[in-house]
Amino acid sequence: MNNLYLIVEASGTRLAIPATDVTTVMICGTIVRAPQTPSFVAGLAAMRSDVITVVDPLAAIQGGPANISEDATLVAVSIEGHFYGLAVDDVIDAIEVEEAPGRTGVAMAKGWHAVSIGVIDFDGETILVIDTAKLVGSFEPAAA
Template sequence: MQVVVFKLKDEEFGVETSKVQNIGDNMSITRVPKSPAFIKGLVNLRGNVITLLDINLLLGIDNDNESTNTIILKLEEEEIGITVDEVKEVLEVDENVIERNSVEDENSYIKGILNFKDRIVTLIDVAELL
């Protein structure tokens, strides 16, 4: 399985590449009046209007950085965008090395943990988060 690793503040997260449609930066965002705080606005990607979400707010991360990279994800029949601080890399990961989340609680969006010697990457299920 391949995973796109991205950074939010000082933490690294990952999503499966099978869900990723596009990775971009500095997309023009159209604000939506009176929308919830986690909706940053709308972006136009090749004629498709896509809702852009602030994943920092959804994950409860207090991040003062201006997220400039955008990851467009395909969830079932809908495309959504998330803003991240930095897209780090694409990793090939054996599913056997993913440490599963054994506690079913409010963090059910955590698909597992990739524990490397020098860092930890939290694998998230964006569909579950939303």
């Protein structure tokens, strides 16, 4: 169970998210802007009776503004009691991988290194496993 991963595609990049992190997968719906938040935060959306903070994962990793359409798919993760929706274009598959994510030794671009746990193999393709807590938590200002 611990080795189950959700394979998603966001802005043309495939990522793996540990299934244990995922609360649910939903369609985004209307996003309400949250002014003055970091640019990768698209805004807030409603998830049943909860408010979910919508984040563009690639913008969070590489920098740049969030770019999300309202029919995007959100992978909802719960981090320290708050819900975040990682906006993806598509959820491709859920796969089970026996061995722990491997290390590559590749010199990753800035941003990627901090959020990566390792890589897994999916149909012959090497996919990066993302640490969701780091993804949304890495920009918490020190003062908070």
